[in-house]
């Protein structure tokens with residue numbers, strides 16, 4: 412059977428309507444249903460011995476966080492049946508399983524972004540795989556542009572909340588049929604970035620002499636960067652930095668009952684003056700993130716060391 416026919420049948424079964432009438436996220440969630448994600452997880456589990464409790468998502472240029480992993484077992488995304496591929500510079504497209512600070516982890520060296528052409532639901536497929544692998548805590552990292560005038564390039568910012576216009580305007584990863592085995596239909600996300608875990612990150616920052624900031628991550632869909640008016644809108648509405656990832660991943664993790672802690676590397680200053688120079692450049696962003704990757708590595712490993720076991724149960 413043709414792929415499009417299979418898809419049409421799945422959508423017909425779920426909605427009893429032609430696929431053309433259904434949103435992309437709902438179609439993705441119908442296609443990647445619980446059983447399909449179980450199959451993907453089984454395929455992965457059969458190829459590694461580690462059973463991870465912590466899932467780490469490495470942002471642009473931050474793949475080196477996975478260098479800390481001991482007894483590495485790697486799986487290329489491209490080898491996993493029906494799994495998306497990473498297409499962005501600074502995202503290798505590899506799952507790295509192993510131990511970090513003696514805890515079993517899986518690191519994603521590379522994430523998926525909606526601007527790559529993947530539905531928001533597809534971008535969060537790995538988080539559902541995390542859930543079925545038994546992951547209890549997600550550490551999400553990203554490169555982000557600094558909006559807060561007090562931030563400098565190279566700062567690390569603990570995410571205390573997010574503000575996502577794409578999610579608010581229905582580019583939402585949980586649109587469509589809900590399977591309660593993953594999580595509830597309506598998800599409370601007031602405390603999405605766990606307060607206790609943020610405090611642990613700050614404690615680690617102090618110990619490591621890293622001057623950690625805390626703030627709100629604003630999400631745009633990309634791939635264009637922001638206009639000055641976009642940036643001012645985000646800044647005036649409470650965002651301290653802006654990027655094109657993380658919020659949808661954190662939302663799905665929270666939905667799945669996975670605790671979330673997240674931080675950004677401020678890789679550039681977002682223009683908030685109408686006569687500013689055009690500043691953001693992805694190669695430069697990746698370069699800055701790589702320069703700060705050592706700090707990110709130290710923070711992640713120290714954080715895992717400090718975790719109380721009962722946070723991973």
Ligand SMILES: O=P(O)(O)O[C@H]1O[C@H](CO)[C@@H](O)[C@H]1O
Pocket residue numbers: 469470471472499522524552553554555633654655656657692693696
């Ligand atoms: O969020 P990560 O994946 O770190 O990448 C950030 O860097 C890219 C823009 O330069 C965008 O993908 C943005 O989201």
Ligand SMILES: Nc1nc2[nH]cnc2c(=O)[nH]1
Pocket residue numbers: 554555556557631636637653654655678679680681691696
């Ligand atoms: N200005 C800007 N800088 C970034 N650095 C990483 N992501 C972004 C983004 O979305 N906008």
